Amino acid sequence: MMVVADPIFEARDIARSYGGVAALKGVSFAVAKGEIVGLIGPNGSGKTTLFNCLLGQLRADAGTVSFRGSDITGWRANRLARAGLGRTFQLLQVFGGLTVRNNLIAAAQEHRGSLASRLFAPRNLGLDDKVEQMLERFRLTALGNAPAASLSYGQQKLLDLAMALMADPDIVFLDEPAGGVTPSMLDDIGEILLELNRDTGTTFAIIEHNMDFIMGLSHRVVVLAEGAVLTSGTPDEVRRDERVIEAYLGR
Amino acid sequence: MNARTTRALALAAVIATAIIVPLGLKNYGIYLLSLWALYAIAAQGLNLTLGYAGQISLAQAAFFGVGAYISALATTSGVSFWLAVPLAGLACFSLGALIGFPALRVQHHYLAFVTLAFNVLVFLVLRNEQWLTGGTYGISGIPRPSLFGFSLGAPLAFYYLCLGLLCVMTVAFWHILRSPWGRAFAALRDNPERAASLGVSLMSYTLLAFAIGSAEAGIAGAVFAPLVEFIDPTPFTVSMSLAFLLMVVVGGQGTLTGPFIGAALVTLLPEWLRWSEGYYLMLYALAVMVLMVVCPSGLTGLARMARRRWERAQ
Numbered sequence: 001m002m003v004v005a006d007p008i009f010e011a012r013d014i015a016r017s018y019g020g021v022a023a024l025k026g027v028s029f030a031v032a033k034g035e036i037v038g039l040i041g042p043n044g045s046g047k048t049t050l051f052n053c054l055l056g057q058l059r060a061d062a063g064t065v066s067f068r069g070s071d072i073t074g075w076r077a078n079r080l081a082r083a084g085l086g087r088t089f090q091l092l093q094v095f096g097g098l099t100v101r102n103n104l105i106a107a108a109q110e111h112r113g114s115l116a117s118r119l120f121a122p123r124n125l126g127l128d129d130k131v132e133q134m135l136e137r138f139r140l141t142a143l144g145n146a147p148a149a150s151l152s153y154g155q156q157k158l159l160d161l162a163m164a165l166m167a168d169p170d171i172v173f174l175d176e177p178a179g180g181v182t183p184s185m186l187d188d189i190g191e192i193l194l195e196l197n198r199d200t201g202t203t204f205a206i207i208e209h210n211m212d213f214i215m216g217l218s219h220r221v222v223v224l225a226e227g228a229v230l231t232s233g234t235p236d237e238v239r240r241d242e243r244v245i246e247a248y249l250g251r
Numbered sequence: 252m253n254a255r256t257t258r259a260l261a262l263a264a265v266i267a268t269a270i271i272v273p274l275g276l277k278n279y280g281i282y283l284l285s286l287w288a289l290y291a292i293a294a295q296g297l298n299l300t301l302g303y304a305g306q307i308s309l310a311q312a313a314f315f316g317v318g319a320y321i322s323a324l325a326t327t328s329g330v331s332f333w334l335a336v337p338l339a340g341l342a343c344f345s346l347g348a349l350i351g352f353p354a355l356r357v358q359h360h361y362l363a364f365v366t367l368a369f370n371v372l373v374f375l376v377l378r379n380e381q382w383l384t385g386g387t388y389g390i391s392g393i394p395r396p397s398l399f400g401f402s403l404g405a406p407l408a409f410y411y412l413c414l415g416l417l418c419v420m421t422v423a424f425w426h427i428l429r430s431p432w433g434r435a436f437a438a439l440r441d442n443p444e445r446a447a448s449l450g451v452s453l454m455s456y457t458l459l460a461f462a463i464g465s466a467e468a469g470i471a472g473a474v475f476a477p478l479v480e481f482i483d484p485t486p487f488t489v490s491m492s493l494a495f496l497l498m499v500v501v502g503g504q505g506t507l508t509g510p511f512i513g514a515a516l517v518t519l520l521p522e523w524l525r526w527s528e529g530y531y532l533m534l535y536a537l538a539v540m541v542l543m544v545v546c547p548s549g550l551t552g553l554a555r556m557a558r559r560r561w562e563r564a565q
């Protein structure tokens with residue numbers, strides 16, 4: 001695997017099996033600060049399992065994870081979130097019963113003050129400006145007070161992404177941001193991600209099946225196949241790699 | 252008149268009614284109203300655990316009982332009632348947090364059984380540890396308190412104590428729901444995995460939901476003891492926990508007013524159905540079954556449905 005200089009996030013030899021089936025066979029995965037890394041691979045290659053192991057939804061059987069130089073192996077999801085790691089899920093997940101504004105506040109409120117202080121804090125914890133800024137960026141301003149469940153699929157997808165970004169995470173893991181999104185909205189999403197990466201230096205690791213989208217966005221692409229890293233390199237290098245083509249065709 | 256004024260007026264009317272109604276009632280009627288106020292507090296607590304945090308608990312009567320016994324033991328040995336009530340609340344808060352731990356591992360009917368077993372355990376302790384609780388003989392002669400030298404011994408005065416407590420607890424409850432905590436509870440109920448990925452601690456909020464919900468039952472129980480003046484283990488069995496569950500579900504879980512209506516139904520409906528003599532429990536059961544089939548969101552849900560239909564007809 002390619003050596004990443006000055007990684008902000010680094011996972012080493014992550015292994016995980018379900019029953020007797022090894023889903024991840026010692027995957028190492030590093031991301032440099034300010035980088036956009038694409039994670040691709042055929043269905044069942046272990047991409048989502050890897051994200052879940054890295055972000056506390058699943059416990060890895062083996063391996064270590066570090067973030068900004070400190071060991072974060074085995075941390076719970078909520079602790080990782082507060083440390084500055086954001087994520088979305090493959091199936092979009094918003095709080096359907098809450099309004100769009102409350103979804104956004106819920107996405108950042110636990111980063112403000114202590115648990116006890118939040119009982120007596122102002123209801124919106126001074127997040128109103130940030131919320132309006134996000135609503136504008138994701139073109140959801142008109143829907144701010146609507147219950148999230150009443151939004152269209154595409155709008156919920158935007159909200160889902162906005163929630164992952166609300167707390168200004170240092171690194172954001174996105175699981176198929178292009179899934180089920182119309183082409184024009186996809187352009188918007190790509191633009192927003194590039195803009196964030198350029199303006200605030202936000203680092204991204206992105207699982208994606210839409211090759212045009214991910215190749216256009218990523219600085220570097222990592223290919224996973226059968227629970228192991230097959231290769232990694234620039235989008236052009238990966239596109240030309242015969243092993244990648246083989247893995248996708250399943251030869 | 253906007254919605255806010257309407258709501259404020261409605262609230263004022265309800266409080267005024269709660270103050271005026273007992274003036275025309277005999278002692279038994281006032282007793283039932285006092286019971287309603289205390290049941291409503293305990294049901295409100297369960298409503299936080301169940302309706303807002305989404306965790307089933309069949310142990311609310313156990314906390315109600317622990318609160319009652321703490322208050323009875325304290326006040327019969329000379330400790331002030333005004334100290335016994337917060338003490339009962341605090342004890343049930345800690346005990347409730349402890350009972351919340353299984354909820355971090357098990358959910359739904361498994362959790363129902365864990366909490367049910369806890370209720371049985373508490374009942375057995377109350378019945379068997381005679382040296383402390385008096386066993387089946389219970390504790391009698393529980394004194395009613397006085398406030399600033401004014402005795403709350405008379406039924407009406409004691410009812411106003413219960414009503415005042417209900418108001419205070421409801422304001423506190425409302426504050427919790429309006430605070431960022433309320434939003435975290437809602438987020439966790441909606442989607443725990445997503446909430447965790449955004450930094451919401453499942454552990455902290457689940458334990459808090461149990462602790463606060465149980466504390467409310469403990470405080471209600473602490474006032475229940477001097478209301479009835481004699482307690483034994485019988486009112487604190489699993490069937491009372493089921494009654495609290497009924498109050499929350501029939502009233503409408505996850506709504507502020509639901510437990511008030513549910514508690515009224517459970518305390519008053521059996522009285523209203525007395526004319527039917529032996530059949531009243533059957534009628535009651537039938538009414539609950541029909542309601543649950545027609546409107547699973549309870550009586551507040553039924554009211555919402557009716558209002559929507561009325562608005563459409565306009």
